[in-house]
Amino acid sequence: MMPELSLNILDVTQNSVTAGANLIKINISASTADDRLTISISDNGCGMTEEQVKNVTDPFFTSRTTRKVGLGIPFFKMAAELTGGSFRIESKVGEGTTTTAVFELSSIDRMPLGDLPGTMTALIGPSPEIDFVLTMDFDGKGFVMDTRQFREILGGISLSEPEVLTYIRDYLKENMAECDMNF
Numbered sequence: 001m002m003p004e005l006s007l008n009i010l011d012v013t014q015n016s017v018t019a020g021a022n023l024i025k026i027n028i029s030a031s032t033a034d035d036r037l038t039i040s041i042s043d044n045g046c047g048m049t050e051e052q053v054k055n056v057t058d059p060f061f062t063s064r065t066t067r068k069v070g071l072g073i074p075f076f077k078m079a080a081e082l083t084g085g086s087f088r089i090e091s092k093v094g095e096g097t098t099t100t101a102v103f104e105l106s107s108i109d110r111m112p113l114g115d116l117p118g119t120m121t122a123l124i125g126p127s128p129e130i131d132f133v134l135t136m137d138f139d140g141k142g143f144v145m146d147t148r149q150f151r152e153i154l155g156g157i158s159l160s161e162p163e164v165l166t167y168i169r170d171y172l173k174e175n176m177a178e179c180d181m182n183f
Contacts (some may be wrong), residue, residue, distance in 0.1 A: 004114025005039065005103075008079060011072035012041045012099050012121055013132075019045030021096065023132055024123075028113070030105055033131045035183060036085075037105045041126055042098035045070040048091040056089060076101055081149035083107035105183065113183050117172035120145070134172075139177040145172060 009026060016024045021043035025075040030037045035120065050055065059074045078088040091097035103110045119166060124132055124147060134145040147159060174183075 005079070005110065005111050006114035006116045006119040008072070008076040008101070009039065009041065009116070010119045010122060012076060015040065015072065016045050016097070017123070017127055017130060018044060019047070019097065023133070024130060025133045025135070027135045027137075028116075029135075029142075030139065030181075031167035032139055035105045036109065037103040038100065039103075040098060040100040041154065042096065044096040047093040047095050047097055048069060049093055050088075053089055053091050057087070071100035073099070075138060079103070079111055081108045110165060115182070116176070117169040121169045125160050125165050136176065136181060138179050138181045139181070143179065145175070145177040 005164040013026065013034070014022055019074070024041065024043045027040040027042075028038070029063040050097065056073050057077050059071050063077075072148075076099070080087045080103050081176075084107060085104055087102070087180065088100045120132065120134060124130075131148045132145075136142045150159060150164070159165070159168070
């Protein structure tokens with residue numbers, strides 16, 4: 001199992017990149033009143049067939065040709081269910097995929113969110129042409145980071161530039177701290 005949820009986010013989002021998505025939306029919302037943490041990742045990639053969706057949580061099923069196992073999705077599902085939460089994947093060929101994991105926020109078995117700013121810069125750096133939208137909400141306080149806005153402001157400077165990635169990481173850290181997102 002992965003030690004933090006941001007690594008699960010990295011793995012699932014990397015699947016979206018591999019699926020040819022050019023827009024990936026990551027929504028993270030937490031509610032102490034509902035005792036829920038919800039992580040949803042949706043993309044406009046190639047999507048999956050019904051058969052692939054049925055088998056994607058099987059660790060011995062993978063569409064990759066470089067290895068015979070795929071543990072990312074099964075680990076994410078297991079992490080959610082260990083807390084008393086749930087896991088769901090919806091996909092349509094040619095339209096994209098949405099993966100949603102719901103965790104019991106106060107569960108002792110819930111992994112910490114981890115280094116989300118590092119995860120996001122690890123995704124954006126090698127794929128600066130892909131649009132990433134991160135929406136975070138914690139008990140009604142939150143923010144949105146949209147790489148399309150950064151790209152517009154930068155006027156042609158690549159998002160993969162080290163200074164830009166440092167700015168994005170710092171932007172996320174500051175906004176998460178302002179919203180008390182230490183879960």
